[in-house]
Amino acid sequence: MSDDQQSDDVPEAPDQHRPEGRPGDREGPEETDKKQDRQDKQDGERDDKENERALAAEQFKAYTRAPFAEEQGEDGPTDLASASRTRRATRTLFEAGRDLTSVDRSFFNSAHFGDIILGTDTRLHGPALRNGPVPADELRTLRRAHVVPDGYVQLRNALRARRLLVLGAAPGTGRTSTALALLAEVTADAPEATDSEAAAGSPVRRVDPDGGVRQLAGKLGDDDFPGRAGYLLELRLARPGALPPDELDLDELAAALARFEAFAVLVVTVGSAAGPLLAGRYGMLCPPAPTQELLTTRLREQLGERLESSPSAPSEDELLARAEELARSEEVVDAVGLKELRPAEAEFLASLLAGRLLGDLSQAALLTGCRRLAADQAQEWFAGVDRALVAPAERGAEDGERTPQRPSTAALFHPVAFRIALAVLGGASHSAVSSAAHLLTWELSVQCDPDHTPARPLFCDDPVADLALSRAELTDGEVEVAGAEVAARLIWYRGGALPSAVLAELWDRHFPVRAPVVRWLRLLADDQRPQVWVRAAVAAGELCVRDFDHGFAELVRPLAEGTAHRRLFAATMLDQAAGHASHRKAVRKLVEDWSRSGTWSLRSTAAAALGYGNCADSTGDALDALARIGVRDGGGQSLCAAAAFNVVRLLALPDSEQAVTVLGRMGDWIAHKREGYQTLGLAATVWLASTRVDKLLIDGPAPSLGARGDWPLALALAADRPELALSIADLMWTALNTARSKDVAMDALESMLRTAVRKDGTEWTRPGLAALLPALAAEETDRRRLDWLLRRMMNDPDDPFPDTLARSLWWLAVGRPSRSGQEERSHG
Numbered sequence: 161m162s163d164d165q166q167s168d169d170v171p172e173a174p175d176q177h178r179p180e181g182r183p184g185d186r187e188g189p190e191e192t193d194k195k196q197d198r199q200d201k202q203d204g205e206r207d208d209k210e211n212e213r214a215l216a217a218e219q220f221k222a223y224t225r226a227p228f229a230e231e232q233g234e235d236g237p238t239d240l241a242s243a244s245r246t247r248r249a250t251r252t253l254f255e256a257g258r259d260l261t262s263v264d265r266s267f268f269n270s271a272h273f274g275d276i277i278l279g280t281d282t283r284l285h286g287p288a289l290r291n292g293p294v295p296a297d298e299l300r301t302l303r304r305a306h307v308v309p310d311g312y313v314q315l316r317n318a319l320r321a322r323r324l325l326v327l328g329a330a331p332g333t334g335r336t337s338t339a340l341a342l343l344a345e346v347t348a349d350a351p352e353a354t355d356s357e358a359a360a361g362s363p364v365r366r367v368d369p370d371g372g373v374r375q376l377a378g379k380l381g382d383d384d385f386p387g388r389a390g391y392l393l394e395l396r397l398a399r400p401g402a403l404p405p406d407e408l409d410l411d412e413l414a415a416a417l418a419r420f421e422a423f424a425v426l427v428v429t430v431g432s433a434a435g436p437l438l439a440g441r442y443g444m445l446c447p448p449a450p451t452q453e454l455l456t457t458r459l460r461e462q463l464g465e466r467l468e469s470s471p472s473a474p475s476e477d478e479l480l481a482r483a484e485e486l487a488r489s490e491e492v493v494d495a496v497g498l499k500e501l502r503p504a505e506a507e508f509l510a511s512l513l514a515g516r517l518l519g520d521l522s523q524a525a526l527l528t529g530c531r532r533l534a535a536d537q538a539q540e541w542f543a544g545v546d547r548a549l550v551a552p553a554e555r556g557a558e559d560g561e562r563t564p565q566r567p568s569t570a571a572l573f574h575p576v577a578f579r580i581a582l583a584v585l586g587g588a589s590h591s592a593v594s595s596a597a598h599l600l601t602w603e604l605s606v607q608c609d610p611d612h613t614p615a616r617p618l619f620c621d622d623p624v625a626d627l628a629l630s631r632a633e634l635t636d637g638e639v640e641v642a643g644a645e646v647a648a649r650l651i652w653y654r655g656g657a658l659p660s661a662v663l664a665e666l667w668d669r670h671f672p673v674r675a676p677v678v679r680w681l682r683l684l685a686d687d688q689r690p691q692v693w694v695r696a697a698v699a700a701g702e703l704c705v706r707d708f709d710h711g712f713a714e715l716v717r718p719l720a721e722g723t724a725h726r727r728l729f730a731a732t733m734l735d736q737a738a739g740h741a742s743h744r745k746a747v748r749k750l751v752e753d754w755s756r757s758g759t760w761s762l763r764s765t766a767a768a769a770l771g772y773g774n775c776a777d778s779t780g781d782a783l784d785a786l787a788r789i790g791v792r793d794g795g796g797q798s799l800c801a802a803a804a805f806n807v808v809r810l811l812a813l814p815d816s817e818q819a820v821t822v823l824g825r826m827g828d829w830i831a832h833k834r835e836g837y838q839t840l841g842l843a844a845t846v847w848l849a850s851t852r853v854d855k856l857l858i859d860g861p862a863p864s865l866g867a868r869g870d871w872p873l874a875l876a877l878a879a880d881r882p883e884l885a886l887s888i889a890d891l892m893w894t895a896l897n898t899a900r901s902k903d904v905a906m907d908a909l910e911s912m913l914r915t916a917v918r919k920d921g922t923e924w925t926r927p928g929l930a931a932l933l934p935a936l937a938a939e940e941t942d943r944r945r946l947d948w949l950l951r952r953m954m955n956d957p958d959d960p961f962p963d964t965l966a967r968s969l970w971w972l973a974v975g976r977p978s979r980s981g982q983e984e985r986s987h988g
Contacts, residue, residue, distance in 0.1 A: 220839065220900040224801065224846045242640040243690040243857050250587065250698045293362035294392075299344050305461060306341045307454045307503075309334070309447040318444060319425065320346055323417040324410060326426045328438040329446035330628040332540070334503040336394065338446050339425040340364060343390030346423050364390045373405040376424070377416040387420030395426055397433040404433055410442050430625040432571060445624075451500045458510035459483045463517075483513045491523075495530035497657020498537075500631075505533050534657035537631070538665035545576050546608055569605035570616035577601040579630045580677065582653060583662035584684075584699040588691045589639050589648040590623070596692065599683055603676035627651075631658065639691050663699060667706045678714045685719055685729040697729045701736025705743055712750075720754075720765040727761060731768035738774040751775040755785035763789045764802055771806030772858065773813045782810060783825045790843075791836030800836075804843035808851055812861040812873060819877065823887045830894050842901040845891040849874045849908035868925075872912050875928025882931050889935035896945065909936075910949060913969055914961065926972075933973035946973055 319325040319342055329335035347363040365385075367376060376393070379385045397404050405413075405426075417424055428434040430445070437443050463479050486492060487509070501509060512529045515521035521529075549569065574597065581597040598616070605614035627633065630653070637650040653659055666673060684696035704711030711733075719730040738747040747769075754766035767789045769775040776782035790803030811822050826848075829841030853861055853876050854869035868876040874892070878885040895905035915925040937943045950970060953961035 220842070221904055224804075224843055224850065224904050242643070243694050245640070245854070246690045246694040250695045292365060294340065294364045294366060296362055299340070299362065299364060302337060302340055303344065305457060306337055307334075307449040307457050308341070309338060309449045311447045312338070312342075315444060315446070316342055316345060319343075319423055322414060322442060323422070324414040324424050324426070324442050326410070326428060326437045326440070326443040327446045328428050328430045328434055328443060329448075330430060330631075332502045332504060332537075333446065333448045333628075335427050335446045336392070337503060339392050339427050343392060343423060343425055347388065347390040363388065364392065367391050367393045369393045369395050373409045373413050373426070377409075377413040380416045380420050380422060387422050389422050391422065391424040393424065393426050395428050395434075397428060397431070404428075404437055406436075407440055410437075410440065414442070430622070430628045431575065432622055432625065435622050435625070445628075448500060449503065451506065454503060454506040455487060455501060455510060456480070456484065458507045459513060462510045462514040479514075479517055483510075483517055486513055486516065491527060492530055494656075495527040496655075497531070497534050497661075498631075498655035499633075500654055501533075505537075508533065531657070534655060534661035535665065537658065538661040539669070541579055541662070542576060542665055542670060546572065549608060568615065569609045569612070570601050570614045573604040573608070574598075574601045574616070575626075575629050577604055578626050579662055580666060582630055582632055582651065583659040583666075584681075585692060585695045586652050586659050587650060588695060590634060590651045591648075592689065592692055593651050594621070594623075594626075596680075596684065600676070600680045603680050604673070607672070607676040631655065659699075660702070663702060664706065667703050674710065674714070681715060682719065685726050686723075688725070693725070693729060694732065697732035698736050700729075701733040701739075704733060704737045705740050708737065708743060708746065711737075721759070721761045724764070727765040728768050730765050731772070734765075734769045735772035735774050738769075738772075744774070748775055748777060752781075752785060755788050760799065763792070764799060767799070767802040767806050771809035771856075773810060773815075773818075779810060779815070779818045779821045780825075783807065783822065787829065787837065787840060790840040791834070800840060800843060804840055805847050805851070807840075807844045808847040808873060809856045809858055811848065811877065812853060812856050812858055812865055814862045816862070816881075819881070819884060820887075823884065823891070826891055827887070830891065839900075841891075842895050842898060842905075845895045846901065846904050846908050848888065849892055849895075849905070850911060871925050871928060872908075872915065875912055875915070875925045875932060877928075878931040879925070879928035885931040886935050889932055892932075892936060893942065906949065910953060913950070913953065916965060916969060929969065930972055933969065934975070937973040943974055946970070 315325065315327070315338070325339075325342070327335055327339055343364045373393070376385070376391065381387055385391075395404070413424060416422075426437070426442075428437055430438065438445065459480055460476070463476055463483065492513075496509065498505070509530065512521065512526050516523070516526045549572070577600040578593070578597040581593050581600055585593045585596055601616065602614055632651055633654050635650050635652065637648055638645040639648040639650075640646075666677065681696055681700050684692055687693045687696070700711070700715055704716065716730050716733055719726040719733075722730075734747050734751060737743045751766045751769050754762040755770070757763055757766075766775075767786060770782045770786055773779075773782070776785060786803045786807050790800045792799075807822060807826065811819050826841045826844050829837040830845070832838055832841070849872060851873050852869070853865050853871055853873055856873070862880070864880045865873075865876050868879070871879075874888050878888055892905065892909070895901045896909065898905075912925070912929065916923075916929055917926065918924045933946075937946050947970065950961070950966040954963055954966050
């Protein structure tokens with residue numbers, strides 16, 4: 161770039177002057193008028209052509225604008241970079257092994273392996289609550305098998321000090337076993353019982369909670385309620401009309417227990433109803449038992465029982481080591497899909513492992529049984545949730561009138577709504593999941609009880625209870641807000657198998673709940689936050705796999721005819737369904753038909769689906785369909801933009817041959833005789849030059865491209881695959897030399913040049929520019945254009961480009977000559 165020879169503007173071709181007449185020739189007035197008329201006509205034609213070129217250039221700009229921007233003043237374009245990252249994170253929840261179609265409930269209900277009897281459908285339910293003493297053999301088994309949780313000593317000390325303990329935990333976590341262990345221990349340390357107390361049997365007794373805390377306080381000391389005993393009550397606070405005891409009731413019971421040297425543990429389920437109890441002086445949370453120790457104990461029990469009848473079998477320690485190794489294997493861990501096991505689950509898994517080691521189970525049967533753990537947990541969560549709402553109302557005690565005692569629908573449905581929201585939005589912020597859960601709570605309440613407006617107290621949410629009841633955990637992380645990452649508390653299931661299990665249980669076994677869930681998913685489709693709508697679209701696609709006819713009619717088709725955001729949601733659903741071999745053919749046929757549809761919105765949805773790379777039989781078929789969409793009826797600005805953008809998305813997919821095919825087709829379109837194809841090819845070229853890799857909304861680009869997420873795709877491809885640089889340069893050269901596309905192409909080239917280094921001076925896309933610029937500046941006119949562009953960037957009053965960097969890019973494009981050459985002197 162010579163400072164004294166190059167002008168600030170791109171030199172134009174010299175004007176073609178008309179030859180001058182002979183000296184002395186003169187024109188008459190009539191001839192002069194005709195000449196002026198011809199000149200005026202030529203000027204008018206020139207002005208018309210110039211206006212047409214300006215109009216074409218202005219129209220072309222629309223082909224390079226965000227294809228998923230909302231129409232008619234709606235919200236701005238989707239944050240595709242954030243959506244891409246969210247989609248990649250979400251799909252891992254539904255990969256192979258978490259496939260919703262991989263588990264059939266009827267396949268593995270019970271089995272008998274030697275002396276090991278398994279019953280999976282009833283294993284999570286403990287014995288029915290009984291009045292009277294706990295059998296001595298049950299207490300002996302408990303002492304032998306119980307694994308104390310962390311914090312057990314604090315629980316025991318609190319019970320000894322206060323005589324009364326309110327123990328809160330989620331069902332199935334071993335809370336009853338812990339309560340019995342506590343009572344057995346504290347009563348064993350009590351003074352020797354009297355003859356009447358000894359005659360009453362075991363010192364640990366279960367009490368029917370229907371009697372209530374007040375009745376127990378009044379009956380202590382009677383023959384049926386002897387002193388120096390331990391009493392267990394499992395309060396069922398979710399039952400219709402159930403009222404939790406207040407602090408005065410608990411104080412009265414504690415005083416009575418102290419008088420008779422007795423103890424009591426009230427077991428409650430964490431939640432809003434139990435909140436005041438657990439927050440009081442008697443309340444404590446029951447921590448879960450450690451999973452590994454729990455499993456080891458259960459394995460030792462199972463193997464010990466079997467080895468007693470098989471003297472020739474390997475030693476117990478050897479089998480135990482092999483069982484623990486098998487439990488840690490990748491196949492078993494993935495099939496179980498739970499981070500922590502509850503006592504019944506540990507016992508069931510121990511039975512499976514023992515059966516496998518002793519030859520009673522095949523590996524396939526072992527893995528099938530392991531997958532039942534999450535499925536049975538989901539079944540337990542949803543079984544009979546709203547039974548209380550259809551139960552007959554109780555009659556009044558005096559006048560016989562019916563007194564409805566119904567729980568609040570919102571309070572009843574919130575726990576299940578939270579589990580569903582977590583299955584759909586797992587990995588999102590806790591606030592996003594909670595907000596979605598409240599929306600679903602409303603939909604479930606209205607569906608179940610349409611005559612009453614749902615009402616939910618504003619200050620009764622209990623995040624701790626939500627986590628415990630849903631087997632969830634909070635982690636520190638980040639979410640993207642307006643393109644910037646901010647700290648957030650993220651929430652996940654404690655186990656990758658639970659999201660699929662919850663959705664499968666919901667969709668396959670509870671048909672009436674589909675209607676409110678569909679309405680809820682449509683609401684999430686309108687949410688502009690990628691952490692919400694992308695996760696919801698992936699989950700909705702998985703639900704469609706369970707019943708595609710229903711999912712298509714209720715979700716895919718209605719959303720495909722909606723706003724741009726809803727169309728993108730529908731396209732993501734289709735791609736998710738196409739990821740399943742069972743549905744791939746049907747989805748591809750549907751997208752093919754929509755690409756030919758006379759409905760504009762369906763063609764737009766088909767274009768978005770094709771960009772994912774799964775919704776066509778081959779790359780060629782996808783390009784054919786996108787070309788139909790982009791050029792039909794003149795293409796239309798938004799459809800041409802959508803088709804061009806989705807052509808470029810195909811370039812970043814991992815298939816190495818696919819990029820060659822796509823670039824070749826783009827060149828064919830530009831050379832086509834029809835203007836519509838030319839415009840599509842030129843628009844795709846500009847998208848190629850201006851779009852960052854991380855904004856392509858694809859699952860997983862080629863690994864080398866994924867490491868260059870903030871690079872323009874053209875530069876990332878040129879750096880990763882130098883053999884493509886010439887093809888990319890040819891496409892860009894054509895766009896730069898075509899009247900209607902040259903302005904936006906020049907802007908795209910400027911944007912690429914500005915990414916050479918980062919603001920802190922570190923290298924950014926320079927390797928890609930080194931591969932592309934020499935091919936783009938091979939001719940003198942191309943170099944003059946590049947020189948002009950670099951000077952314009954250097955003289956930009958708002959964002960001046962550094963001189964040294966501009967010169968560096970110039971020599972990167974044209975090659976640095978020897979220092980003794982004349983050109984070196986002229987270019988300084």
